[in-house]
Amino acid sequence: MKTLFVILSSLLLVFIVGCQESSITDPVADNTAQVHSSFMENSLNKDITYPNVIKLDGSLSDPSHFFNSYAEIGGVLQYRIDKVQFDRRPPYTGIKVSLKVNAELKTDCPHATRSWLVNGRTNTILNTSPAVQITNSFEKSFKVNYTCCGKLNLVMKFSLSGKYLTLESMKLVKVNSMSVPVGDPISE
Numbered sequence: 001m002k003t004l005f006v007i008l009s010s011l012l013l014v015f016i017v018g019c020q021e022s023s024i025t026d027p028v029a030d031n032t033a034q035v036h037s038s039f040m041e042n043s044l045n046k047d048i049t050y051p052n053v054i055k056l057d058g059s060l061s062d063p064s065h066f067f068n069s070y071a072e073i074g075g076v077l078q079y080r081i082d083k084v085q086f087d088r089r090p091p092y093t094g095i096k097v098s099l100k101v102n103a104e105l106k107t108d109c110p111h112a113t114r115s116w117l118v119n120g121r122t123n124t125i126l127n128t129s130p131a132v133q134i135t136n137s138f139e140k141s142f143k144v145n146y147t148c149c150g151k152l153n154l155v156m157k158f159s160l161s162g163k164y165l166t167l168e169s170m171k172l173v174k175v176n177s178m179s180v181p182v183g184d185p186i187s188e
Contacts, residue, residue, distance in 0.1 A: 048098055050078030054167050056103045063174045064150035065109055071116065071172060075103025077156070079165055084125060094125045097160060101142055105172075111148040118142050118154045126160060135161040137168070144172065151175035 054077040062069040080098040098121070105116040120142040128136075137159045144152040153175050157168045 048080060050080050050098065050100050052079050052081070052165070053077070054079070054165075056101075056167075056170070058170075060105070060154075060170065060172050062107060062109075062152075062172055064147060064152055064172075065107075069107070069109070071105040071107040073103055073105050073154075073170070075101070075118070077101050077103075077167065081160070081163055081165060083128075093128050095128050095136070095160065097124045097126065097138075097158075097165065098122075099124070099140060101154070101156075103154070105144065105154075107148075109148050112146075113148070114146055116147050116152075117145045119145070135159050141173070143175075 056073050056075045056077055059070045059072055062071045078100045082096045082098070084094045084096045086094060100121040101118055103118040105118065107116065122140060124138055124140070126136045126138065128134075137157065139155060139157045141153045141155045144154055151174070153173050154170060155173050156170045159166045159168050
């Protein structure tokens with residue numbers, strides 16, 4: 001009887017640990033316009049200051065629900081832009097864009113028990129040329145936490161011209177179950 005109790009307790013423990021929801025809040029990278037996208041935990045300085053702020057406000061279409069379903073977003077996107085020098089010949093330069101998002105989404109879904117949260121940070125290094133001033137575009141995707149009816153990502157499209165970062169668009173996108181988010185979760 002004692003052996004049966006130990007075996008059942010072990011199976012219950014394995015079941016509980018194995019069925020827990022992953023709490024990763026990592027951004028997903030889109031490497032189309034990037035030279036290098038840095039996601040290793042050691043490379044993201046958690047004590048970095050973000051001097052610039054973009055207010056996130058508006059209504060986003062919610063693809064996890066029926067037609068005409070929306071989520072209201074409110075929050076901030078903090079960012080920092082730094083020049084970086086590569087150790088190659090001739091001297092190449094780049095721009096490092098550090099992003100930190102902290103947003104809340106409110107939906108009218110009856111299954112939602114709380115607001116959806118988006119918290120994440122990431123770095124992106126873009127190629128630049130000192131001779132030519134070009135506008136770089138890139139996209140970042142952040143996991144939306146506490147969704148009620150399906151996994152979602154908040155996808156943000158940016159343009160960078162010189163020292164100015166512009167949020168061109170943002171949308172909610174359904175996450176394929178095969179997707180694996182990468183990045184550095186925020187722990188606040």
